[in-house]
Amino acid sequence: MDLGDGTRCVHGGHTADGRPGAPLHAGPVLSSTFHLGPPDDELPGYFYGRPGNPTWTALEEAIGALDGGECVTFASGMAAVGAVLRLTARASAAIVLPSDGYYVTRALAHTELAPLGVEIREVPTSGPWPDGVLDGATLLLVETPSNPGLDVCDLRAAAAAAHAAGALLAVDNTTATPLGQRPLALGADLTVASDTKALSGHGDVLLGHVTAADPALAQRLREARTRTGALPGPMEAWLAHRGLGTLDLRLARQAANAEALAHALREHSAVTDVRWPGLQNDPSHAVAATQMRRWNGVLRFTLPSVDAVSRFLAASRYTASATSFGGLRSTADRRQRWGDAVAPGLVRFSAGCEDTADLVDDVVTALDTA
């Protein structure tokens, strides 16, 4: 019998050391150095804090089991994305990225890889994609649901297209989380995420990971991490692992809140353009329903002006004006301020774990005021 998400989140990566006196909740291993043993012996599994640390290993086992592959954690989501881009970047070859995904990924590719001769192409998440856009590509990176637009792309089709062109498919799975979507099972080679968001879930950690279907790719990523030093601190890895324990519970509440908000916002006269893939008549719903296991807690909507967003945020008691998403508390972010090519009043809303009735009441009242 397959274990449920809650059991997997609670127990993943926690080894059963049942010896009397062993801690039930082991703490982070805060050591940069480890005993090597006799100087001519083979190195032990842990010998220095840059190549490996037992606290990462525990977290990587937990995330890797959920993603269905071999996980390598990184210092942040961008460190993980950067590792994927560098893994595949070749002079005179192309990397294909979403034109409407997380903006720093595009900035990294254009600023650091293009000058080395890597051709950067961009495609909209929901398509259509020009014929031949994958010709000569080594990597297709997609983000679904996309941040901030909540558009969706068909992962099975993307995997087939990437592989036909001889490229790897990497999926930025940050918005969905490993519970919401398993890109490797749909044909992707790599799943990458910012665990700063819902996976850690408490707004107190930066962390990222890449999970590879092929252990050889995971090994190359691990070696790259050791060379670049883009590694998570043991304390961060431990906090993320602690947060992961409640991901199932938090995601359930966040998705329920997102759904209730999406319905309420659609009825509100000041709001247009509500997008959440779980809504039956959302343009993304049909494709999302074929590939997502569970819905996400982030939605987007548009208010008529920047002023209206300011008034809404000032009037809402429970919505903090803050970037990032996936935390316990609801937050909202006006995305144009970061340079996203969206309407000035577009709000990315991260539904927190407040009670649904309280949150919907607060948001609707704040919109009435705005």
Ligand SMILES: *Cc1c(COP(=O)(O)O)cnc(C)c1O
């Ligand atoms: C936040 C985010 C990142 C970057 O993650 P950091 O942990 O902030 O470095 C990458 N991709 C997506 C989709 C994100 O939302």
